[in-house]
Amino acid sequence: MSGTIRVLGSPPRSAPVLTGETILASLLQAGVAFPHNCQAGNCGACKCELVEGDTLELPYSEYALSPEERAQNLILACRTQAWGDCVVRLLDAEELVLHPSRVLRCRLIAFDDLTHDIKGLRLSIEAGGPYSFSAGQHAKLKFAPGISERDYSMANRPDEAELEFHIRHVPRGEASDYVFTCLHLGAEITVSGPLGNAYLRDNHRGPILAVAGGSGLAPIKSIVETALGADPQRQVHLYFGVRDERDVYLESHLASLRERHPNLTVQIVLSEPSRPRARREGWLTDAVSSDFASFEGFKAYVAGPPIMVETMQRALRGKGMAVRDVHADAFYGQADDAFNAR
């Protein structure tokens, strides 16, 4: 198999087709930067338009690429092999931000209990920098030899020197179990990134809807603080959904942010309160849907458990939001790769 993959854009880029490899792998191996994350057909980060070319598609999740999107000639570059010359176009090329990929040696300098099952990690960068990323992106963290690396979202603003992560304990989860049982202050952690395309769009100036489920607050915190740092008057509506009172975290941090920015609204919503609370109750999607008649001029950023992210995306589309205005990061696990494949 021979041929060339061309990526339309400015500047146009190209790479030879590698036999048995996907379009994404061929591009990356030729050193052509292209948005990606899971490389397993789960996240949608490598979604692009197939302009021309014969291709073979490997299984992927419908969350990453819906049948409607496929009917519009969209493909996942990480699940598509080219049979010869082919041309693809990035969906939001004008918004594409590509930071240099880094492998950082970091040191754990603060380790806090944010809730009963979420730890807050603060890392100093000792080698491998400088590290630049866009608010909302994530990185792969490797905690120790023999422990698989996993994706975690940066919770700090990109202009802060130290990295912050929020890690929820998944029972019997390889990496998060290690974090909760073995990780200690002073430990060395390898951070590779940045990755992901659910990042804050700098050229959008309108209102922001920011929706977080559980530890999805990490990237949403980074997005909200970065947006307010760039424009303190920005209308930002933050929705934070958790199961019960004990799962709420960073509430005083959010309150002090609100004091400084009256244009920020914060709604904390409990889905399964164990007893009546002086809080909003129900599903995040219902709360958002009932609070807004229209999302004209908005962009939405959504992060957290896959089921919440998918339901929220559907609800926002139902309210007339365009796909290009909803930037979502579903925290699926490694095991979901096979589970989700169609």
Ligand SMILES: Cc1cc2nc3c(=O)[nH]c(=O)nc-3n(C[C@H](O)[C@H](O)[C@H](O)COP(=O)(O)OP(=O)(O)OC[C@H]3O[C@@H](n4cnc5c(N)ncnc54)[C@H](O)[C@@H]3O)c2cc1C
């Ligand atoms: C783009 C992205 C960003 C992410 N950012 C964060 C973050 O900021 N904070 C954070 O806490 N997590 C985040 N995650 C999830 C994280 O990468 C891991 O999947 C999670 O920590 C579990 O890893 P593990 O090794 O402990 O569990 P594994 O050993 O991978 O899995 C053990 C079992 O738990 C299930 N499982 C895996 N992940 C989850 C989950 N999230 N919820 C419920 N069940 C699960 C698996 O299906 C499996 O059955 C993110 C994921 C993605 C894709």
Ligand code: FES
């Ligand atoms: S990188 Fe292709 S779907 Fe995630």
